[in-house]
Amino acid sequence: MSNSLVNTRDQRFVLYEQIGIENLFEYEKYADYSKDMVDMVLTEAEKFALEEILPTYEIADKEDPAVFKDGKAYAPKCYHKPFKNYREAGWFCPMFPVELGGQGMPKVLANANGEMFGSANYSFMMYIGLTLGAAGLIMEYGTEELKNKYLYKMCEGLWGGTMCLTEPGAGSDVGASRTTAKLLPDGTYSITGTKCFISSGDHDLTENIIHPVLARIEGDPAGTKGISIFVVPKIRVNDDGSLGEPNDVITGNIEHKMGIKGSATATLNFGENGNCIGELLGDKQAGMKIMFKMMNEARLGTGMQGLAHSTAALEHAIAYAKERVQSRDMTSQSPEGAPIIKHPDIRRSLLWMKSHVEGMRSMNYWIGYCIDMSEVAETEEERVKWDGFVELITPVIKAYCSDKGVDICSLAMDVYGGYGYCQEYPIEQYMRDCKIAPIYEGTNAIQSLDLVFRKLGQRKGQNAMNLLIDIGATVEKCKAVEGLKASAGYMGEASAAFGDMLMQLGTWLKGGEFMAPLINTRPFLMIMGDVVIGWRLLDAAAIASEKLDALFKEAGADTPEAQRELGKNTADVAFYMGKVASAKYFAANVLTTVEARFKAIKLADKTPVEMLDESFTI
Numbered sequence: 001m002s003n004s005l006v007n008t009r010d011q012r013f014v015l016y017e018q019i020g021i022e023n024l025f026e027y028e029k030y031a032d033y034s035k036d037m038v039d040m041v042l043t044e045a046e047k048f049a050l051e052e053i054l055p056t057y058e059i060a061d062k063e064d065p066a067v068f069k070d071g072k073a074y075a076p077k078c079y080h081k082p083f084k085n086y087r088e089a090g091w092f093c094p095m096f097p098v099e100l101g102g103q104g105m106p107k108v109l110a111n112a113n114g115e116m117f118g119s120a121n122y123s124f125m126m127y128i129g130l131t132l133g134a135a136g137l138i139m140e141y142g143t144e145e146l147k148n149k150y151l152y153k154m155c156e157g158l159w160g161g162t163m164c165l166t167e168p169g170a171g172s173d174v175g176a177s178r179t180t181a182k183l184l185p186d187g188t189y190s191i192t193g194t195k196c197f198i199s200s201g202d203h204d205l206t207e208n209i210i211h212p213v214l215a216r217i218e219g220d221p222a223g224t225k226g227i228s229i230f231v232v233p234k235i236r237v238n239d240d241g242s243l244g245e246p247n248d249v250i251t252g253n254i255e256h257k258m259g260i261k262g263s264a265t266a267t268l269n270f271g272e273n274g275n276c277i278g279e280l281l282g283d284k285q286a287g288m289k290i291m292f293k294m295m296n297e298a299r300l301g302t303g304m305q306g307l308a309h310s311t312a313a314l315e316h317a318i319a320y321a322k323e324r325v326q327s328r329d330m331t332s333q334s335p336e337g338a339p340i341i342k343h344p345d346i347r348r349s350l351l352w353m354k355s356h357v358e359g360m361r362s363m364n365y366w367i368g369y370c371i372d373m374s375e376v377a378e379t380e381e382e383r384v385k386w387d388g389f390v391e392l393i394t395p396v397i398k399a400y401c402s403d404k405g406v407d408i409c410s411l412a413m414d415v416y417g418g419y420g421y422c423q424e425y426p427i428e429q430y431m432r433d434c435k436i437a438p439i440y441e442g443t444n445a446i447q448s449l450d451l452v453f454r455k456l457g458q459r460k461g462q463n464a465m466n467l468l469i470d471i472g473a474t475v476e477k478c479k480a481v482e483g484l485k486a487s488a489g490y491m492g493e494a495s496a497a498f499g500d501m502l503m504q505l506g507t508w509l510k511g512g513e514f515m516a517p518l519i520n521t522r523p524f525l526m527i528m529g530d531v532v533i534g535w536r537l538l539d540a541a542a543i544a545s546e547k548l549d550a551l552f553k554e555a556g557a558d559t560p561e562a563q564r565e566l567g568k569n570t571a572d573v574a575f576y577m578g579k580v581a582s583a584k585y586f587a588a589n590v591l592t593t594v595e596a597r598f599k600a601i602k603l604a605d606k607t608p609v610e611m612l613d614e615s616f617t618i
Contacts, residue, residue: 027376053120060262073202087157108368118308123262134161141282160206192271201266229287230278248276259432303397306405309434313412355582359533388463395447400529402437448521487587494594516604541583544576
């Protein structure tokens with residue numbers, strides 16, 4: 001089932017048939033949920049996305065972007081009504097506890113809704129996502145006073161939120177931050193400094209904006225260890241909860257960007273007039289630890305951004321390929337022009353896109369499920385295993401899905417040909433909007449460093465070992481499935497090559513060889529992403545194969561010809577055949593390259609760092 005944004009049939013397949021979301025309902029935390037409720041939530045999310053959010057997508061990009069005028073920032077005018085309706089419809093903080101206005105929704109279901117909303121207009125959703133991230137920090141680390149002062153209004157969507165890390169001279173190097181905090185007699189702090197590239201940094205969708213700001217208390221150590229975090233409102237809040245005077249948070253400008261033009265990306269000057277007040281959040285010098293909670297959530301959200309733009313690009317490309325008539329079908333004898341979906345190269349492109357989108361969807365939803373399971377785990381061993389998957393895969397989701405999002409949008413543009421490059425169709429906007437995802441929330445180079453130098457070695461490598469064990473179980477299962485034996489073999493070879501590469505990395509690092517890993521962290525992450533995606537696709541194909549066997553038997557379709565004919569007239573058969581095709585294509589065309597790409601890394605070629613700076617250009 002398609003709606004020009006997301007294949008809702010595949011959403012339900014991943015949730016119900018592959019992951020088994022109903023398992024969560026057996027736990028007290030999610031006892032109020034049921035399959036009927038999940039179906040209702042998904043249906044309503046689709047309706048809201050199509051009717052309320054999607055109409056703003058092109059308008060906010062071409063006619064009504066975020067603007068900065070007379071010292072004030074304004075969100076697109078077309079965002080105000082859907083933002084209000086989103087809040088009033090109860091969508092604002094569904095994962096939060098009921099007492100905060102949420103529904104205690106499982107993360108895996110929230111991810112499915114997020115894909116739908118994000119594919120309709122990710123820029124619009126950024127205002128909400130940043131608010132929830134900031135609110136989450138206050139919920140977990142704030143005192144009761146801070147919660148009463150800020151949290152409830154944020155959860156209602158009456159006040160917005162941001163994440164203030166980046167500075168003009170301290171981008172990825174957060175430890176170089178120059179923003180300072182000076183203790184005042186009343187226990188609050190005077191904040192001074194500049195933060196840039198702040199998504200949703202200033203706008204008029206809410207009456208106040210609450211900024212979590214990283215700053216160094218005067219006298220504290222240099223580097224990340226000396227950084228604390230502060231709650232800094234745009235407008236001060238009185239003891240009775242009413243709004244007071246402005247808090248000396250001055251917007252310098254909002255950026256003129258290539259894409260996501262509906263998102264107000266601001267430069268904020270704190271304490272320009274020496275009158276900016278912040279309140280300490282959590283312990284002193286614990287700023288990075290606290291902010292990492294929001295950063296990791298944002299990184300998972302950015303992976304969802306890659307998926308959201310990819311799925312919309314794919315759905316549009318498929319629809320266009322079915323309608324666009326160009327040249328004759330070279331696989332038939334007909335001289336008539338044919339829809340381009342009949343052309344082999346277009347079919348290959350669409351299947352490449354389809355397999356990656358389905359794999360990314362499954363990976364993103366699975367990590368949501370891992371988060372849910374870690375929260376209901378009944379033993380410490382179970383909790384640690386689920387948390388381990390989240391720790392290990394978070395940088396992969398952020399970097400892999402955002403990089404592939406760019407690739408998929410580019411390939412979708414190729415399917416359209418010259419029309420895809422024109423504003424008449426939405427593909428060029430998807431292409432522009434998705435390009436920021438590999439850059440912000442920690443560049444993909446940073447994600448790969450985090451993966452190789454931190455995440456792979458956690459728990460002495462047990463998290464990675466658990467992943468290999470689960471992949472191995474899927475391989476063994478699929479070896480017994482007729483039609484998947486070859487694919488299982490390719491998956492097994494890729495998994496073995498991945499395990500061997502992990503050992504090579506360990507050998508290098510133990511021996512003091514850091515340059516080879518440093519040069520190759522990003523290629524390694526992308527290959528690991530292929531292995532994880534291949535596993536998710538193969539697992540899905542095993543399920544689909546079993547369903548197909550039952551459907552073929554029921555219909556008496558016992559020959560390949562009869563089965564294909566059944567697929568042309570039966571939606572479920574066509575869907576499951578598509579799931580098998582995605583896995584087989586990915587295994588044959590992507591997984592078969594894994595070993596060779598790891599072999600290239602093992603060569604430890606250091607040409608990039610040995611080459612003279614002067615040799616790059618003369």
